[in-house]
Amino acid sequence: MDVHIKNILNDLKKDDFQAYMLTQFTNVEYISNYKPTSFAFCVIKDNPVIYASSMDMEIARRDSDIEVREYESYEVMIKELRKEGIKNLAIEPSLPYSTYVRFRDDFQIDSKTYVDKQRMIKTPEEIGKITKATEIAQKSFLQLDILNNSGSENEVAFDLVRHMIENGASKESFDTIVASGPSSSLPHAVPQDKKLQRPILIDWGAIYEGYCSDNTRTMVYTEKQHEIFDIVKESHDKAIKAIKPGLKCCEIDKVARDVISDYGYGDKFIHSTGHSLGLDIHETPGFSLRDDTVIEKGMVITVEPGIYLEGEFGVRLEDTIEISRKGNVIGDLPLIID
Structure with a gap:
């Protein structure tokens, strides 16, 4: 049995639950190696099972490491x-309410983050895929010759995605951000049909064998x-240098934030310092x-501090960090970038 399933079963036993239900696509994929294209219910118990839609049965039977049954009805x-x-059922917190109400009359239910806990720690194989996705994304970025791009x-966003796919990515890991001039002060700017202005901020990533990369x-x-x-x-540099096992995540955020605050721009750093990534961005x-x-x-957690001056410009620098x-x-x- 998969080690992640064994660990979740141990968590269930500790909390006196008999089963754990997942519907989020990447959680199902993480547990079973089968990524739904329609819908699926993965129930982790002593004999785990996936209820897949009829449209997915062929791919589910091909890819899933655990038993698959065709979904008939709730x-x-x-x-x-x-x-x-x-009689009792743990569910992932993201389970839709419309699904929850189908089960609440028949089971004692509570939400648990058992699978999130497993996904926090990446295996060497997972880190290898994230590394390959990063290599593809960075190679593709350099092909843009951005400083001479008119x-x-x-x-530019279209060309970057095309390069990533040509270099082996299945697709981009999120909507590519190309923001120039005043638009760069928008952390989640959407590329516009306008010539590049200055500065130029690009936030992009690739997916390789299901795993994401992220750089800015x-x-x-x-x-x-x-x-x-x-x-x-x-x-950026001081935060990365401060990272080590045993510290709390908030302590690394403080390192990054204190630097920017000391220069008087604390109120212009308007998001967290970083996020984990893997099957999801x-x-x-x-x-x-x-x-x-x-x-x-x-x-595996990003470090991406930024300063955003409304109406003027913004600067963000982001790398993905593997923690040993x-x-x-x-x-x-x-x-x-020269």
């Missing part, structure tokens, strides 16, 4: 689980842009003020 599922003596934000680089030009860049770079834990998760070996005895940057893309 009533059939409930009847089969009750027949096994299951295209629009839209065109900002190309600066004026004296003030360079000044802000240097502050963000100092925050945003996972837990993250480097934020409110996350007191203890850092462990095997975690210290924080190791994945990839070798320079922070300063």
Whole structure:
């Protein structure tokens, strides 16, 4: 039996639950190696089972490491689980309410983050896939020759995604951000049909064998842009240097935030310092003020401080960090793009 399933079964036993139900696609994939295209119910118990839609049965039977049954109805599922003596059911917090109400009358239910706990620590194989996704994304970025590009934000974003796919990615890991000029002060800017202005901020990532990468680089030009860049770079570098197992995630956020605050821009750093990634682009834990998760070996978390001056410009620098005895940057893309 898969080690993650064994660990979840141990958690269930400790909390006196008999089964754990998942519907989130990447959680089902993480547990079974089968990624739904329609819908699926993965029930982790002593004999785990997936109820897959008829449209997915071929791919589910091909890929799943655990038993697959064709979904017939909620009533059939409930009847089969009750027949096994299951009276209480843990669910993932993201389970839709419309699904929860189908089960609440038949089971004692509570939400648990058992699978999130498993996904926090990446295996060497998972880290290898994240590393490959990062290599693809960084190689593709360098192919843009961004400093000599005369295209629009839209065109640059399109070209970057095309390069990533040509270099082996299945797709982009999130909507690619190309923001230039005043738009760069928007952390989640959407590329526009306008010629590149300055500075140029690009936030992008690739997916390789299901696993995501994430980087941000900002190309600066004026004296003030360079000044802000240097502050963000100092925050980025000091945060990474501070990472080690045993510290809390919020302590790393404080390191990054204190640097920017000391220069008088604390109120211009308007998001957390970083997030975990894996099968999803945003996972837990993250480097934020409110996350007191203890850092462990095997975690993979981004560091991405930024300063955003409304109506002027923004600067963000982001790398993905694999944690062993210290924080190791994945990839070798320079922070300063010449």
